[in-house]
Amino acid sequence: MTVKQVQHLLAYLGYYATEVDGIAGTQTAAAIRAFQQDFGGLAVDGIAGEKTQQALRKAIWEGMPQEPGEDSGDDTVWNRVRYFRREEFRCKCGGRYCEGFPAEPEEALVQAAEQIREHFGVPITVSSGVRCPSHNAGVGGVPNSKHLTGKAMDFSVKGVGAEQVLAYVRLLPQISYAYAIDANYVHMELK
Numbered sequence: 001m002t003v004k005q006v007q008h009l010l011a012y013l014g015y016y017a018t019e020v021d022g023i024a025g026t027q028t029a030a031a032i033r034a035f036q037q038d039f040g041g042l043a044v045d046g047i048a049g050e051k052t053q054q055a056l057r058k059a060i061w062e063g064m065p066q067e068p069g070e071d072s073g074d075d076t077v078w079n080r081v082r083y084f085r086r087e088e089f090r091c092k093c094g095g096r097y098c099e100g101f102p103a104e105p106e107e108a109l110v111q112a113a114e115q116i117r118e119h120f121g122v123p124i125t126v127s128s129g130v131r132c133p134s135h136n137a138g139v140g141g142v143p144n145s146k147h148l149t150g151k152a153m154d155f156s157v158k159g160v161g162a163e164q165v166l167a168y169v170r171l172l173p174q175i176s177y178a179y180a181i182d183a184n185y186v187h188m189e190l191k
């Protein structure tokens, strides 16, 4: 691989932002080091040797290897549920006060939602999952709201009234408290 080719691949992967000039200068070395670091299992020496070139090709064709703990493993809540995605529980401040997940939704809560979804056999809309303190205050939540810790959610079940939903929710052992927000929406929370 020529220096130019290496620069092209690094640029494609987002590591090299300056001119593709074929000169192996400090920018190129820094980009190679950053790539080697992220890819893992490579000597972080800033030199595009044979192993690094192989890794570059692999990263282009197959993507960068995922770090442990990233959303790739099988051992996450979201791989154990059928109907819900983490995104649906994102704080609704729209990124103004938080990155979206000041807390993770607790699995017991998500599993309760799964049971409700399964029971009624129709889609559920999550109107509020996790909240950051600013968003919680903005929507009039109590300061110790369980939305802050991923232990509460507000939702509606398509075509099913809140009272009917509530009657079922109250049968779920992990739900300690639930109420109808209006004719359609229910709040439920864990202990």
Ligand SMILES: [Zn+2]
Pocket: 091, 092, 093, 094, 095, 096, 097, 098, 099, 100, 131, 132, 135
């Ligand atoms: Zn927020």
